Amino acid sequence: MTDLAQSAVTRNRRNSRWTTGRIVETALSYLAFAVVATIVLFPLTWVLLGSFKNPSEIFAYPPTIWPRDFTWTNYADVIRRTDLPKYLLNTTIVTAFTLVFTLAIGTVAAYGFSRWRFPFKQTILVTLLVLQLIPSAVNIVPYYVMMSWLGLLNTHVGLILIYTATHIPFTIWIMKGFFDTLPESLDEAAIIDGCSRFRVFWNIILPLSLPGLSAAGFLTFLAAWSEFLVPLVIANSREVAVMSVGLYNFFGIDSNTAYHYAFAASVMSTAPIVIAYLFAQEYLVSGLTSGSEK
Amino acid sequence: MAEVRLSQIEKFYGAVKVIHGIDAVFEDGEFVALVGPSGCGKSTLLRMIAGLEEITVGDIYIGEKLVNDLAPKARDIAMVFQNYALYPHMTVADNMGFSLKLSGEPKQNRDRRVNEVAEILGLQDLLGRYPRQLSGGQRQRVAMGRAIVRDPQVFLFDEPLSNLDAKLRISMRGEIKQLHQRLKTTTIFVTHDQIEAMTMADRIVVMNDGRVEQVGTPIELFDRPKNLFVAEFIGSPSMNLLSGKIEKSASKNVFRTAGGESLPVMQSLSAGDEVVYGVRPEHLTLSRTGVEAEVIIVEPTGSETQVVFALGTEKIVGLFRERVTAQPGDLLKILPDPDQIHLFDRATGDRL
Numbered sequence: 291m292t293d294l295a296q297s298a299v300t301r302n303r304r305n306s307r308w309t310t311g312r313i314v315e316t317a318l319s320y321l322a323f324a325v326v327a328t329i330v331l332f333p334l335t336w337v338l339l340g341s342f343k344n345p346s347e348i349f350a351y352p353p354t355i356w357p358r359d360f361t362w363t364n365y366a367d368v369i370r371r372t373d374l375p376k377y378l379l380n381t382t383i384v385t386a387f388t389l390v391f392t393l394a395i396g397t398v399a400a401y402g403f404s405r406w407r408f409p410f411k412q413t414i415l416v417t418l419l420v421l422q423l424i425p426s427a428v429n430i431v432p433y434y435v436m437m438s439w440l441g442l443l444n445t446h447v448g449l450i451l452i453y454t455a456t457h458i459p460f461t462i463w464i465m466k467g468f469f470d471t472l473p474e475s476l477d478e479a480a481i482i483d484g485c486s487r488f489r490v491f492w493n494i495i496l497p498l499s500l501p502g503l504s505a506a507g508f509l510t511f512l513a514a515w516s517e518f519l520v521p522l523v524i525a526n527s528r529e530v531a532v533m534s535v536g537l538y539n540f541f542g543i544d545s546n547t548a549y550h551y552a553f554a555a556s557v558m559s560t561a562p563i564v565i566a567y568l569f570a571q572e573y574l575v576s577g578l579t580s581g582s583e584k
Numbered sequence: 585m586a587e588v589r590l591s592q593i594e595k596f597y598g599a600v601k602v603i604h605g606i607d608a609v610f611e612d613g614e615f616v617a618l619v620g621p622s623g624c625g626k627s628t629l630l631r632m633i634a635g636l637e638e639i640t641v642g643d644i645y646i647g648e649k650l651v652n653d654l655a656p657k658a659r660d661i662a663m664v665f666q667n668y669a670l671y672p673h674m675t676v677a678d679n680m681g682f683s684l685k686l687s688g689e690p691k692q693n694r695d696r697r698v699n700e701v702a703e704i705l706g707l708q709d710l711l712g713r714y715p716r717q718l719s720g721g722q723r724q725r726v727a728m729g730r731a732i733v734r735d736p737q738v739f740l741f742d743e744p745l746s747n748l749d750a751k752l753r754i755s756m757r758g759e760i761k762q763l764h765q766r767l768k769t770t771t772i773f774v775t776h777d778q779i780e781a782m783t784m785a786d787r788i789v790v791m792n793d794g795r796v797e798q799v800g801t802p803i804e805l806f807d808r809p810k811n812l813f814v815a816e817f818i819g820s821p822s823m824n825l826l827s828g829k830i831e832k833s834a835s836k837n838v839f840r841t842a843g844g845e846s847l848p849v850m851q852s853l854s855a856g857d858e859v860v861y862g863v864r865p866e867h868l869t870l871s872r873t874g875v876e877a878e879v880i881i882v883e884p885t886g887s888e889t890q891v892v893f894a895l896g897t898e899k900i901v902g903l904f905r906e907r908v909t910a911q912p913g914d915l916l917k918i919l920p921d922p923d924q925i926h927l928f929d930r931a932t933g934d935r936l
């Protein structure tokens with residue numbers, strides 16, 4: 291058969307797959323996607339668009355979707371008149387230190403788990419996983435007691451300690467999974483070439499694990515940035531409060547909430563996550579599926 | 585360059601002993617192949633020389649230096665791994681120059697040396713590429729380049745050709761041999777492929793189950809295998825081994841198989857000895873004075889013909905330079921060359 295005839299046959303076969311049943315099936319699944327997307331996106335869109343509306347327009351009837359008078363004043367007011375900038379700074383400090391400590395300790399530990407054999411290794415790994423399954427609500431009282439003993443209530447250090455401790459286990463799991471895919475002969479070749487163990491880790495293993503590192507980094511960032519319950523209990527004073535706790539204060543009791551401010555503040559608090567995601571995205575997908583490739 | 589000396593080397597993994605007291609000397613400038621079946625401890629021994637594996641008992645000397653407690657980088661060795669272990673995120677040039685960079689060599693010297701070696705290996709045009717952009721053979725060459733750049737005392741190769749296809753493997757065999765003739769660096773080459781060992785090495789160390797069975801030149805191993813293991817392991821197709829007894833017949837010794845066939849022997853042995861009779865396929869001839877055997881399979885390769893016979897209850901393989909036109913089921917008379925007979929003690933397996 292010629293190439294032309296061959297391709298005609300394949301095209302025919304592909305066309306014949308578009309039966310009525312398949313069209314309906316495809317249409318229905320896209321409809322389902324649209325519904326789910328709307329449910330998820332509607333509140334977000336409402337907040338985003340609402341943050342550019344005048345206070346009166348937010349509750350105007352009939353409601354508007356697109357802001358009638360597009361305005362930045364809500365943002366300007368939130369930055370100038372509220373404590374949100376301070377909350378965001380606090381969050382940034384806590385998140386940044388958490389990220390650095392978690393990745394530093396987690397990757398080194400993961401390298402150890404990946405490359406050395408020692409007693410109870412499997413048990414320790416499973417224990418780490420089990421610890422990860424305990425919701426923070428269960429730990430909140432012990433956290434409070436411990437931090438109160440250590441005199442770290444209402445400090446950033448307290449939050450950083452708790453976040454780092456809680457995020458190290460999954461960092462170890464993700465990174466160990468990644469390191470396991472790199473053959474040990476790489477380490478050995480580098481050692482023969484003259485690397486110290488740390489140098490092997492730093493110059494060879496870590497650069498090859500960037501996808502895993504960005505996945506672990508993003509998940510840690512996400513969790514540390516948006517954690518609510520722990521900081522609410524451990525560090526709720528105005529001076530040290532993080533964004534999630536501060537944001538909570540925007541929503542007053544009954545109808546006292548200044549929604550135009552709350553909306554703008556919410557957008558400003560969420561934006562870093564979106565930005566971080568865009569940065570991590572390139573590596574993120576390959577990081578989360580690394581086990582299946584290679 | 586330096587000699588490598590192993591003295592009473594033992595290795596335990598936990599309670600399991602995998603190397604059972606090995607003594608060996610790899611002489612300065614020599615190319616030695618370490619062969620043996622899978623799991624016999626070749627890699628373990630090589631890795632102990634490299635310093636990647638701890639030495640449980642015994643001493644290793646490189647040159648005059650006892651290296652037991654030296655780190656790999658202080659032993660002045662270079663190793664080529666089976667999977668090449670090239671650094672995927674570095675270019676060919678960076679891969680090759682990495683060790684020099686670590687030892688603090690100035691960039692200018694480094695580049696000069698890398699270029700020099702690239703030229704030897706024909707890698708000049710690939711220096712800017714990453715390992716993933718290379719073919720298997722090219723990667724193999726880069727791995728060798730990385731070893732050569734350091735100008736070490738000893739090259740250690742762990743089955744470096746086993747990931748290549750058959751044709752490339754044969755041409756790399758020649759290249760590595762030439763390279764050795766040019767550089768004259770002591771080389772220890774691990775392989776489980778006895779043909780690789782035979783064709784490349786000055787001397788071969790045959791290992792089995794953590795022990796050295798025999799050390800010698802390829803010809804020595806082929807002509808005078810010390811025991812049944814070496815006899816069977818060296819040579820392809822492998823030696824025919826038949827069990828039976830020595831008998832006296834008309835003042836001459838003959839070998840009688842379990843099935844009652846008799847074959848000639850030159851060695852003077854006393855009648856009644858239980859032996860294993862070994863003859864290589866290429867040392868069988870078709871002769872009117874031979875013993876009758878039934879043809880089972882005929883495999884012509886063009887230059888030679890391999891024939892499998894049934895001799896009584898045993899199978900025996902012959903390799904003939906002439907064309908054999910027999911059909912399965914035919915009866916042919918075969919005769920072992922009496923000068924090329926190997927006899928082994930049935931109980932100990934040692935050569936008689």
Ligand SMILES: Nc1ncnc2c1ncn2[C@@H]1O[C@H](COP(=O)(O)OP(=O)(O)OP(=O)(O)O)[C@@H](O)[C@H]1O
Binds near residue numbers: 624
């Ligand atoms: N880390 C280890 N722990 C326990 N036993 C090991 C370890 N490494 C190797 N062994 C055992 O030591 C023996 C020798 O292994 P080695 O890798 O040296 O064999 P080899 O001759 O190189 O085989 P191959 O040709 O398959 O590469 C084997 O029985 C193996 O199971």
Ligand SMILES: [Mg+2]
Binds near residue numbers: 626627628
């Ligand atoms: Mg091996």
